Amino acid sequence: MKQTAMVADTPSHECSIQYSVFCDDNLPFTCRSGESVLAAMERHNLKPIKVGCRGGGCGVCRVKVTSGNYLVGSISRAHVSVEEQAEGYELACQVYPQGDLQIAFCGPKKKVSETTSGED
Ligand code: FES
Numbered sequence: 001m002k003q004t005a006m007v008a009d010t011p012s013h014e015c016s017i018q019y020s021v022f023c024d025d026n027l028p029f030t031c032r033s034g035e036s037v038l039a040a041m042e043r044h045n046l047k048p049i050k051v052g053c054r055g056g057g058c059g060v061c062r063v064k065v066t067s068g069n070y071l072v073g074s075i076s077r078a079h080v081s082v083e084e085q086a087e088g089y090e091l092a093c094q095v096y097p098q099g100d101l102q103i104a105f106c107g108p109k110k111k112v113s114e115t116t117s118g119e120d
Pocket residue numbers: 038050051052053054055056057058059060061062091092093094
């Protein structure tokens with residue numbers, strides 16, 4: 001069951017607990033307690049997600065969490081709305097697993113001008 005809650009501050013980087021993150025068809029990777037999913041991917045030299053601001057502001061690391069418990073840090077609502085977040089969309093740089101997670105890569109949210117051609 002998904003659990004989301006805003007974290008007040010950047011979590012500490014305790015390394016005693018590790019969780020597995022399963023993503024699409026890739027091999028799972030480990031994420032340390034207090035480490036974001038994006039930081040864990042960078043630590044493992046995995047590059048299926050673009051890395052931008054690392055602070056929840058640019059939206060390039062958008063993923064969909066399909067199962068697992070996690071906490072989220074501060075994110076820009078321009079990139080993940082409340083409704084989208086309720087469906088599991090998150091920014092990987094602000095997802096802190098509290099157990100094993102299953103995620104899917106989404107890429108940045110498309111702007112309205114990018115989703116319609118206007119030539120119908
Ligand atoms: S890297 Fe910018 S929102 Fe995640």
